[in-house]
Amino acid sequence: MRARRSTRASYWPSSTPRGSRLDGPNWTLLSLWVSGYPIGFNPIIGSAGLVGVAINGSIVVLAAIRGNPRARRGEAAAIIDETAAATRHILSTTLTTIAGFMPLLVFSGGDFWPPLAVVIAGGVGLSGLLSLLLTPAAYLLMQRRRSAPVGAWARSAP
Secondary structure, eight states: OOOOOOGGGGTGGGHHHHHHHHHHHHHHHHHHHHHTOOOOHHHHHHHHHHHHHHHHHHHHHHHHHHHSHHHHHTOHHHHHHHHHHHHHHHHHHHHHHHHHHHHHHHHOOSSSHHHHHHHHHHHHHHHHHHHHHHHHHHHHHHHHHHHSOTTHHHHHOO
């Protein structure tokens, strides 16, 4: 009797951006801690806005990977090539977002706008790195797990 595959194969590409989306607020806390600003209303609003922005880099990487048949099958070299090709797009949007929030950080005084700028600029910058490093690795691991014989991952666990 043939073993039935789990249904996770039908939705597995969506789980990678979901991880990036959930890590956005963690990056905002790191950005606030590094800058020395306290958590307040504006950083919380910035974190909520960052959740939608942080996922874009992962979507770009996944779209590039899914567009290449070799990368889609899980060939590591093709995944690296597609991620390198998507790097220009992710870096350009990340750097323009950071540059767009710099006037709020540098030229506005007080404690109202700078924490928002720190949260969004820091979160977008760090989530861009995350999407370039974590998304291709997670895709490769999920693809290998998907193509492994049934039970192979259970036997290799300690």
